[in-house]
Amino acid sequence: MILHIDMDAFYASVEERDQPELRGKPVIVGGNPKGRGVVAAANYKARSYGIRSAMPASQARRLCPEAIFLAPRIACYAEVSEQIHQIFLNYTPLVEPLSLDEAFLDATGSEKLFGDSEAIGRQIKEEIKAKIHLCASVGIAPNKFVAKVASDLGKPDGFLVVQPEAVQAFLDPLPVRRLWGIGKSGDQILAKKGIRTIHQLRQRPRRLLRECFGLWGEQLWAFAHGRDDRPVIPDHEVKSISNETTFEKDLDDIDLLQSHIVTLTEQVAWRLRRQDLRARTVGLKIRFADFKTITRSHSLPKATHTTQDLLSIAIDLLKTNLKKKQGPIRLLGMAVSHLVPGEIIQGELFINESQQKQQGIDVATDLIKSKYGQSAIKRGGGGA
Ligand SMILES: [Mg+2]
Numbered sequence: 001m002i003l004h005i006d007m008d009a010f011y012a013s014v015e016e017r018d019q020p021e022l023r024g025k026p027v028i029v030g031g032n033p034k035g036r037g038v039v040a041a042a043n044y045k046a047r048s049y050g051i052r053s054a055m056p057a058s059q060a061r062r063l064c065p066e067a068i069f070l071a072p073r074i075a076c077y078a079e080v081s082e083q084i085h086q087i088f089l090n091y092t093p094l095v096e097p098l099s100l101d102e103a104f105l106d107a108t109g110s111e112k113l114f115g116d117s118e119a120i121g122r123q124i125k126e127e128i129k130a131k132i133h134l135c136a137s138v139g140i141a142p143n144k145f146v147a148k149v150a151s152d153l154g155k156p157d158g159f160l161v162v163q164p165e166a167v168q169a170f171l172d173p174l175p176v177r178r179l180w181g182i183g184k185s186g187d188q189i190l191a192k193k194g195i196r197t198i199h200q201l202r203q204r205p206r207r208l209l210r211e212c213f214g215l216w217g218e219q220l221w222a223f224a225h226g227r228d229d230r231p232v233i234p235d236h237e238v239k240s241i242s243n244e245t246t247f248e249k250d251l252d253d254i255d256l257l258q259s260h261i262v263t264l265t266e267q268v269a270w271r272l273r274r275q276d277l278r279a280r281t282v283g284l285k286i287r288f289a290d291f292k293t294i295t296r297s298h299s300l301p302k303a304t305h306t307t308q309d310l311l312s313i314a315i316d317l318l319k320t321n322l323k324k325k326q327g328p329i330r331l332l333g334m335a336v337s338h339l340v341p342g343e344i345i346q347g348e349l350f351i352n353e354s355q356q357k358q359q360g361i362d363v364a365t366d367l368i369k370s371k372y373g374q375s376a377i378k379r380g381g382g383g384a
Contacts, residue, residue, distance in 0.1 A: 001117035002232060003105040004139040004147035005124060007084070008156040010101035011077055012043035013134050015070055026067040030263075031057025033069045037259055040072050044156060054245045056256065074270060077101075080132060087127050091120050096232045099243065100267075102151075104144055106232040118161050125159060142167060145228035149178050167226035172199035179223050181216065183246055183330060185289060198224050213291045242283075243267050244333030250289045252328035254319075261314050264334040269307040277339045278303035282310055284317040285333035288326040296321050303340045310336060 007013065011029040016022045026049060030040025035058030042051045042060070049064035060067060081100040088095045091114055094106035107120045114120045121138045128136045137158035139150025146167055150160040153174075162170045176182050176190050176198060189212050195201050201209075201224050209217030222228065243264045251257055272279060283297035296317050304310065314334050322329075 242335035250328035279336035280338035
């Protein structure tokens with residue numbers, strides 16, 4: 001069985017934990033009260049006003065004028081994330097982090113030691129609560145896709161186990177939106193064809209999905225049948241680091257898109273530096289309103305971990321691949337790959353002066369961020 005463990009409203013919960021006076025109030029991390037940038041996280045109180053992550057801050061402000069906006073403290077969240085990761089590792093080496101606050105675990109090999117996957121899930125959830133004072137939702141199922149749906153459905157404070165024989169019965173009544181990547185527009189396309197639940201989707205011919213969503217439809221078809229054979233790949237075998245956002249509303253505003261790229265890149269670069277890695281390749285994933293998804297990448301002559309280097313390539317890739325005819329964008333992802341350890345980089349001695357300066361800026365930024373929080377330093381064009 002696979003476990004999906006996801007912290008509830010992570011950034012906002014860390015802030016509430018550290019500032020008890022915030023409890024019970026609508027809290028938004030990211031964006032600013034003047035309505036610039038995007039919401040990085042919202043606590044459950046703020047969500048009750050309809051506020052969601054990745055929503056423009058201006059819209060959030062309109063929905064809840066009394067919301068408290070906080071600048072993200074990525075360094076602090078990364079530290080908490082590390083502590084949670086260490087708890088996972090006590091139970092199994094097979095931990096695949098998806099972002100700072102969620103991970104897949106394969107604990108099959110640890111059952112003799114700690115009990116079955118359900119017992120392991122309970123122990124981890126309790127340990128996170130006792131040691132870190134935060135709430136995690138846990139989903140346990142035969143594969144990644146179903147485990148993720150299970151942890152999501154249980155939120156907040158969820159704990160849901162789906163046994164292999166129960167997978168199809170569990171999925172069937174769910175709305176198609178539960179399928180990975182089906183957002184508002186996918187929902188509408190399927191609704192026009194009379195398809196609202198996963199069960200209804202399964203009754204229709206497979207080619208229908210192919211016609212609606214292209215190649216990606218094949219993946220959807222497998223998910224709808226509870227099939228997903230992707231293994232859990234642990235951190236040290238990870239060949240890339242990525243981060244992506246699905247927008248609540250399709251976006252075509254280049255400034256807003258750029259500010260999303262800045263946020264995505266800052267997190268990816270931070271994770272890269274934290275693991276003392278550098279990347280040779282920067283990739284961008286764009287899903288357009290018509291569900292066509294493209295990935296474009298660009299390789300550098302030399303590996304880097306500076307935010308500025310990664311950012312300028314990511315923005316170039318975005319600008320060259322924005323096609324008017326394909327309309328607005330529903331999902332944006334940024335990835336780095338061809339990772340090499342920081343120490344052994346050829347030609348490092350011949351680093352030029354401006355590169356040295358840029359690396360100095362990042363080191364200083366990381367230091368200041370870990371001392372005073374993400375808000376202390378802002379890159380031009382930054383979203384959150
Ligand atoms: Mg979460």
